[in-house]
Amino acid sequence: MPTPTFDDPCATARDEATPRLARGLDLRPTLIGFEGDEPTLYVRSAPAWVGTTWNSVTAALVMLPCLLGIRRLLVVCESRVTDHSIDDPVARDAHAERGVLVTRAEQHGDDRPVISGHLLTWQRPGPQQVAWDAPIRLDDGPWGDVLSHALGRADRQGPGDGRPSSLVYGLSRCGVVVAVAPRWRERYGLDQPVDPRGVRREDRRRARAHRSAGRPSTVEAAS
Amino acid sequence: MTDSDRPASSGPFDPFDWVRELVLADLDAGDVPSRLLLAEDGQGTEPGVQIVARPESPHDDASPLSEMACAIAARPPRRAVWVVPGRLRDLADERAAPLGRCLVLTCLDRRPGGWQLHARTIPVHPDGNGLLLAAASDVEVELSPVASLMDDAARLAAGHDLQRTLAVLSIWGHTVATTEMGTDRSFGATLPAPNGSDRHRVRRIADEFEARHTPAAPAASIRRRPAIPTGIPDGWAPACLL
Numbered sequence: 001m002p003t004p005t006f007d008d009p010c011a012t013a014r015d016e017a018t019p020r021l022a023r024g025l026d027l028r029p030t031l032i033g034f035e036g037d038e039p040t041l042y043v044r045s046a047p048a049w050v051g052t053t054w055n056s057v058t059a060a061l062v063m064l065p066c067l068l069g070i071r072r073l074l075v076v077c078e079s080r081v082t083d084h085s086i087d088d089p090v091a092r093d094a095h096a097e098r099g100v101l102v103t104r105a106e107q108h109g110d111d112r113p114v115i116s117g118h119l120l121t122w123q124r125p126g127p128q129q130v131a132w133d134a135p136i137r138l139d140d141g142p143w144g145d146v147l148s149h150a151l152g153r154a155d156r157q158g159p160g161d162g163r164p165s166s167l168v169y170g171l172s173r174c175g176v177v178v179a180v181a182p183r184w185r186e187r188y189g190l191d192q193p194v195d196p197r198g199v200r201r202e203d204r205r206r207a208r209a210h211r212s213a214g215r216p217s218t219v220e221a222a223s
Numbered sequence: 224m225t226d227s228d229r230p231a232s233s234g235p236f237d238p239f240d241w242v243r244e245l246v247l248a249d250l251d252a253g254d255v256p257s258r259l260l261l262a263e264d265g266q267g268t269e270p271g272v273q274i275v276a277r278p279e280s281p282h283d284d285a286s287p288l289s290e291m292a293c294a295i296a297a298r299p300p301r302r303a304v305w306v307v308p309g310r311l312r313d314l315a316d317e318r319a320a321p322l323g324r325c326l327v328l329t330c331l332d333r334r335p336g337g338w339q340l341h342a343r344t345i346p347v348h349p350d351g352n353g354l355l356l357a358a359a360s361d362v363e364v365e366l367s368p369v370a371s372l373m374d375d376a377a378r379l380a381a382g383h384d385l386q387r388t389l390a391v392l393s394i395w396g397h398t399v400a401t402t403e404m405g406t407d408r409s410f411g412a413t414l415p416a417p418n419g420s421d422r423h424r425v426r427r428i429a430d431e432f433e434a435r436h437t438p439a440a441p442a443a444s445i446r447r448r449p450a451i452p453t454g455i456p457d458g459w460a461p462a463c464l465l
Binding site: 047168169171173174178202206207210 | 360361
């Protein structure tokens, strides 16, 4: 996947969605965090959660940006466009059109969060091909409330021991993909050892190896 | 088919090319065991090692799938395809009866700076009479029972000797063969006998794989398997190293 950009959310959404939609796969809710214009964090929801526990999906996506204090976010997810003039819910679902929704959220200082959204509908002109229609501008979309709440809580406070590495470990055990840009692992504190009290029994050997790998192997004499 | 007349070297790698004849022969015979095919660097696009899983036993410490993954962990291959028989289930209703039988093909393709994983399913006739019900179709890689195991094994890169690992697997009942030079000679016959240290080392890795991934467990265990960090932006790294 090419490097995401905050200023062109539609291009980022197309880059994320096209390889999956062309192969007939679903697009899972994905969050990308930015520091300034630089993309730093990528969080993708687990497939087993989608469609069953939507609150867990949204919580898993925004929990880490809150803890890391990220104030610029993009969320890409699949969406259905329905015609509300159709009363019958079955007929409304049958006539629904699939699209990709990208929501952009940012906050400067104590200002109100600025939320904007774009809806990208697509066609399939041939096998393994995706043709995108012109984007439709939205005011905020269904992610607006969640993201503005998350930006308001981006105070570097988190669950558990508050270590980002522990939260990432917990998320990744549930299938949530978390990736970080080069050089930002250390800045976000993700190179810190996971709290051993929260490590599953089957992961303890790896956690011990990770802790000892981060420890200096020799002690230099102080001059 | 040689590398020169295979267009796959420039196009996307299609794992079904590797296993089409093997899978059809297995379906004709009415029994599809798990197969793992590996190709090292320099072997082109043809597999060099094939491992056919031993039968499962209720007394197993680790499932045959976790043991086979040790061959990937010994030395991450250039390409690997894992064929696993499975049952199709509705994710939203796990207690319902299976919808049918399928074969799950999980493919690892190593590239500079990382590797890609793909998963495909092929629905097969429920009576096991050798019929493919539909063409292979891509599925979410997380839905493959061995995808997280494959990713973990490639990431572990334990650095053990591959031939000794294969010899241990053949002692445990797996059928290990090589197809190099167009012959089907037994791989085990050309290997030194593994010692107790080799067995212990491979057993320890297999037990850890089993505990972390439970590849042969029911569908509900999909929520307890580690994330598979594929499809992330170019040059980025997974945030969790465990």
